[in-house]
Amino acid sequence: MEFFVKSGNPEKQKTGCLIVGVFESRKLSAPAQQIDDISEGYINAIVKRGDMEGKFGQTLLLHSIPGTSCDRVLLVGCGKEREFDAIKYKEICGKVIKLLNETGATDAINTLPLLNVKGQELYSKVRFAVEAANNTLYLFEQLKSEKSETRRPLRKMTLFIESRADLQESESAIRHACAITAGQSLTRDLANLPGNICNPTFLAETAEQLSQDYSSITTNIIDEAELKEMGAGAFVSVSQGSDQPGKLICMEYNGGDKGDKPIVFVGKGITFDTGGISLKPGAKMDEMKFDMGGAASVFGAIKSVAEMGLSINVIGVVAAAENMPSGKASRPGDVVTSLSGQTIEILNTDAEGRLVLCDALTYIDKYDPEIVIDIATLTGAVIVALGHEASGVMSNNNSLANEIETASDMATDRVWRLPLWDEYHQQLKSNVADFTNLGGQPAGTITAGCFLSKFTKKYRWAHIDIAGTAWKSGAEKGATGRPVPLLSQIMLNRAK
DSSP states (O other), X not given: OEEEEEESOGGGOOOSOEEEEEETTTEEXXXXXXXXXXXXXXXXXXHHTTSOOOOTTOEEEEEOOTTOSOSEEEEEEOOOGGGOBHHHHXXXXXXXXXXXXXXXXXXXXXXXXGSOOBXXXXXXXXXXXXXXXXXXXXXXXXXOSSOOOOSSOOOEEEEEEXXXXXXXXXXXXXXXXXXXXXXXXXXXXXXXXXXXXXXHHHHHHHHHHHHHHOTTEEEEEEEHHHHHHHTOXXXXXXXXXXXXXXXXXXXXXXXXXXXXXXXXXXXXXXXXXXXXXXXXXXXXXXXXXXXXXXXXXXXXXXXXXXXXXOSSEEEEEXXXXXXXXXXXXXXXXXEEEOTTSOEEEOSOTTOOHHHHHHHHHHHGGGGOOSEEEEEEOOOTHHHHHHTTTOEEEEESOHHHHHXXXXXXXXXXXXXXXXXXXXXXXXXXXXXXXXXXXXXXXXXXXXXXXXXXXXXXXTSOEEEEEOTTTSEEOGXXXXXXXXXXXXXXXXXXXXXX
16 A cells, blocks of 8 residues: 655545544544534534544544545544553554455545644654554465455555645655564564474575565575584574474674674574474464564564665574474483583473574674664463563663663553563572573563573673564464564664
8 A cells, every 4th residue: 555645634635535533522633623614514413413422443434525525534433532642543543444445445534643642743643554554454365275355445545744844754754664564564474374384494585585685685594504513502402303404594784884783683483383392282382383473573673674774784683493393302301502602401392492592692792783682482471471462571781671661662562671680590500501491480481581691691682572472363363563663663763
């Protein structure tokens, strides 16, 4: 879909549909009031009859309103005006797109960016409207023999702003939103693909394709034999159990000066997780194709920054492996030596993500990074702690943690920080190795973070656990594309 921005009088525009907001207690927004004035009270008459109360999420589609040039007017309930925040705004924008895509209107004018959204300026309102539209229209049908068809899909959306002086800022918001959602769509596509298609080799080929698509990206692939030779024993202890060889995938985006230290994103890329010898229960094991959600988000972030063309250097590293049970698989009780030289007692082979990540986190020290953020569907415990709303964050640097939290608020991609106190490290003690890969049930998310922190002492680092936010189960089963908006916001903030 194409997006445009425009200023002027909404009621005079010729369009397939004009979108206007109504708040609770039947309060018309300014654009709705303009339509009411030109139609001699048509909107107010409908509102007073009780057809539109302004309750959040309520919609009413009107046709051929007197005095207007638009075919339809969509009244959208925005709830209580003082509670209308960015989360609600994005939800409403998505609902509007879904509805309009089924009405037959091929173009629409959206006046919702003119509304007061708590804590948001024009740039964010325009950007969020576009993000919501693109994410709502996303479909994953690559593997279906019959694709769904919309009779007359919405093809053009014009976002209304108050002044022509705001055109440049608004166009920038559209460009950023389209770049971010392009990254999200790539993330969702990769995570939604099944493990028999999306394996470590497929991810490596995807990285190589990105370097062909964007001259600013270069790719380097380290295969399993090289990993073994260089001493990445923790990584190989996971990948060796599968017939699919593991790969360390490195993508470099060079948008800044040559001497600028890079932002490094490291993604857990377990393309399917059976649990290994510590086999998972069969129920919902199909969802373990999503266990490479961290890797998928790194791909999305690299695509996003390349689309935006930001003047920064970013490196995306993906630790790609499949966790399978076989005669070559690691056993509980095995001891392996990581790339850092530290030894690890494997108590549970289903705690495999931290094993591939720890060697990747050691490897990336060669880049002399400005900051390092790893992203992983690491623990089910984070869902117990935070549900499916927020990703968990742990960091060895307060400034970096604050930066992530600020970007989270700006992008409405929520996170919540958890501690990494020394006391939690006691749960990783081993009698036969330097430490174990499992800290037991209490504070499972935190002890996983503590494990990773043992490999990140040379740089500023944060870990984002997205096990509760990377995908949805049930009727809406599928990848969400998170935390690409958060990672993109971090890059945007650093590029300013």
